[in-house]
Amino acid sequence: MTKYVIRGGKPLNGEVDISGAKNAAVAILPAALLVDGVCRIENIPQISDVTLILNILQELGADVRTVNRTTMEIDCSHIRNAQVPDALARKIRASYYLVGALLGRFGSAEVALPGGCDFGGRPIDQHIKGLVAMGSDVEVVGGIIQARAHGERLTGSTIYLDIVSVGATMNIMIAATLAQGTTIIENVAKEPHIVDLANFLNSMGANIMGAGTDVIKVRGVERLNGGNYSIIPDQIEAGTYMAAVTATGGDVLVKNVIPKHLECITAKLSEMGAEIDVMDDAVRVRRTTPLHRANVKTLPYPGFPTDMQPQVAACLCLAAGTSVLTEGVYDNRYRYVDEFRRMGAQIQVDGKVAVIEGVSRLTGAAVEACDLRAGAALIIAGLSAQGTTEIGKIQHIERGYEDIIGKLIRLGADIRVEEFPDEEHHATQVG
Ligand code: EPU
Numbered sequence: 001m002t003k004y005v006i007r008g009g010k011p012l013n014g015e016v017d018i019s020g021a022k023n024a025a026v027a028i029l030p031a032a033l034l035v036d037g038v039c040r041i042e043n044i045p046q047i048s049d050v051t052l053i054l055n056i057l058q059e060l061g062a063d064v065r066t067v068n069r070t071t072m073e074i075d076c077s078h079i080r081n082a083q084v085p086d087a088l089a090r091k092i093r094a095s096y097y098l099v100g101a102l103l104g105r106f107g108s109a110e111v112a113l114p115g116g117c118d119f120g121g122r123p124i125d126q127h128i129k130g131l132v133a134m135g136s137d138v139e140v141v142g143g144i145i146q147a148r149a150h151g152e153r154l155t156g157s158t159i160y161l162d163i164v165s166v167g168a169t170m171n172i173m174i175a176a177t178l179a180q181g182t183t184i185i186e187n188v189a190k191e192p193h194i195v196d197l198a199n200f201l202n203s204m205g206a207n208i209m210g211a212g213t214d215v216i217k218v219r220g221v222e223r224l225n226g227g228n229y230s231i232i233p234d235q236i237e238a239g240t241y242m243a244a245v246t247a248t249g250g251d252v253l254v255k256n257v258i259p260k261h262l263e264c265i266t267a268k269l270s271e272m273g274a275e276i277d278v279m280d281d282a283v284r285v286r287r288t289t290p291l292h293r294a295n296v297k298t299l300p301y302p303g304f305p306t307d308m309q310p311q312v313a314a315c316l317c318l319a320a321g322t323s324v325l326t327e328g329v330y331d332n333r334y335r336y337v338d339e340f341r342r343m344g345a346q347i348q349v350d351g352k353v354a355v356i357e358g359v360s361r362l363t364g365a366a367v368e369a370c371d372l373r374a375g376a377a378l379i380i381a382g383l384s385a386q387g388t389t390e391i392g393k394i395q396h397i398e399r400g401y402e403d404i405i406g407k408l409i410r411l412g413a414d415i416r417v418e419e420f421p422d423e424e425h426h427a428t429q430v431g
Contacts (some may be wrong), residue, residue, distance in 0.1 A: 003417070004418075007364075012252050062076045087280070095115075096112045096145075113143050125169070170189075182219045191246070194211050194212065204224040206218070233257050233258055243269065244380045267428070272316070293318050314340070317359060323355055343382075344365075366392070
């Protein structure tokens, strides 16, 4: 088993470059299926979720050419197959975008129900409602989503989302791009990656207005041509490094970011005692004084992101006093709390609320990443703990953070990757 081994207690110092946004990339790459020509996509993060989607596109018959480390040319003009290999689709959440893309382009799709992090139930009823409203039959048979348009193309419709959903907003937007007529999607999500997907599609010839507001209007077009596009920087990766410096202390320049996307994270970490200077495309984060307690409630954008909840919890574990975290998006995003407790954290969870009593120090322990952001939070806890922390199940972390070990080592962290025999799994408590 591969683990990350961290010797904690060292502040972070230096500069870190933020990669392209995972949750934009995992929508934009499937959306390339709509394009009848070559898409040159830049700033693609090198993470395992992206590799998986690129593999799916290749299995479907796309030509995928690597231009350089972060740039790919994707040509989906020759694809004739709308059946996605089950084993691949089941591994990631974003495979639901393949339904909208294949249905929009070919009028049918067969994709296994998506996987992804386990936060309790993660239904896709709003996606299905949108696709049905645009004139398709959608059934889930034996764990496979089977969708078929009534006509050759989907038809525009007005869809009101009952829940603000990132995935449903983007999936419906993708499906509506080549539909006949206009689709209006109301009560949509406004995350930066929603705007990025709309910008990508528009740069290929789509006609999408309103992304970033509560209502998106998609006028269907006949065809998308190829073009060039560069993915935005990852808001959550940037926030994770900002939280890491806030927890460990030190002085780090977080580069290649859009500071506007980080506003609520900047505000909360400042409240907790970080000093943050905002520049054009970078933020400098320092922490020299003790951490302050804070209350945090996660909400859809522009609220505090649920994908930063575990990382900010790692900081609050070390802040004097009582902090209250309220999860406003998922039913159960506190599965990581038991792992934090192994490190000496004092956290009580009741439903969507976690109450954290700050402790003067965390201590190293053998822990496991139960999901992507929980894994990132354990790294933060390990970097600020006394002693050695071993983190197992790191495949969850590698789904969404490009070269996290290299980036942290360059900031002065004592972190390495080590192979352990399987039987040692969770048996050791290291101090
Ligand atoms: N929901 C429904 N019905 C639906 C869709 C969503 O009830 O049809 C509920 C969900 O159960 C959840 C809430 O609505 O309680 C919001 O879910 P949303 O659809 O916005 O999330 P998602 O599309 O499944 C994406 C990201 C997540 C991120 C959320 C919220 C991707 C691949 N995943 O998930 O990212 O937490 O939006 O911002 O884009 C992560 O990166 O660590 C991650 C989990």
